[in-house]
Amino acid sequence: MDNISIRIPASPVYLQVVRLVAAGLATRLRFTLDDIEDLKIAVDEMSAYFTGTTGREGTIQVSFTVHEDRLEISGAGEFSSGEKVRTDLTEFSRMILDTVADSASLEHTNGTPTFKLVKSKAQ
């Protein structure tokens, strides 16, 4: 399995880059268009916790792990002090993510907010 990592400023402006990388890797795995669109929604939904709608002071490290049949995406936010990030998914997010991803979680590890997403190729 291969790893790809990118680091972006914690601004919604750069989520397009994350979506494109995700879509590019999903293409390598021969995901269908429906699954790619779902993956992009999942990436947006998760990342929104880190960027907010207007951006935050800090960066997000996004790592992609390419397995044979699935893509794992994890994110870790590094923010200036004072920036508050939610650590639990809203009911609405949960509903969205349950539909578009195999699994999705939001956590706090040693003071760093992290997320993890898994999306498998359709059978």
Next chain:
Amino acid sequence: MNDRATLSKDEVRSLFEAYRAAGPGEQPALREQLVEQHIGLVEFLARRFRNRGEPLEDLVQVGTIGLLKAIERFDLEREVEFSTYATPTIVGELKRHFRDKGWAVRVPRRLQELHLELTKVVGHLGQDLGRSPTVPEIARSMGTAEETVLEGLEIAQAYNFTSLDAPIDTDDGGSTSFADQLGEDDEHLENLEYRASLAPEMAKLPDRERKILYLRFFKGLTQSEIAERLDISQMHVSRLLNRTLANLRHALEEE
């Protein structure tokens, strides 16, 4: 955001009845109440246009003109909620504002063509294959690079293809065509609407967007299946869904 909308559906209706029955002396005060009651909707819709270089306050003013028009034209005989009726009129007013100013976002020709081609190819391939196509399949069919397809898919989100995306804009209102088609699922939609903080935001969505959200996340239909059911392209479903989710995120965050 919705704190001024304090009246129930029935109370709004009563207020409208009072307004219609009132003499010229009493009308302005009642109209004021109706505006106050729905200004949250105007603000919500105005926010959808705020990234186009106009101050939000100005957009709210423009939208309020649309609201006033809708108040004047609303027909109480119609079995439709006023907010549903008013939405296309308010959006129409906002769009006209930008059109008149010539500020509508222009999509470069190359991207327009790429988008049209993609929409067509994705539709055809989906039918031929009986499933959603992969990017290599789309690229081969278009005789282009996979990167171009990926770019096309992503760019489609960034631009607002207004002619395709616009809420059904009849201007004199009465845009109930989608609502009319949706009868079967209304019960579920009703339940959905009562979900805590989401409820008021969901209620404000245009019928089609709400329907797509519902079919995707409550019924588990894929984007292709929704496209087929609503007889629009998969690309269009994707765009509407992404935009609706972004709007809901904004709205919920601002609470």
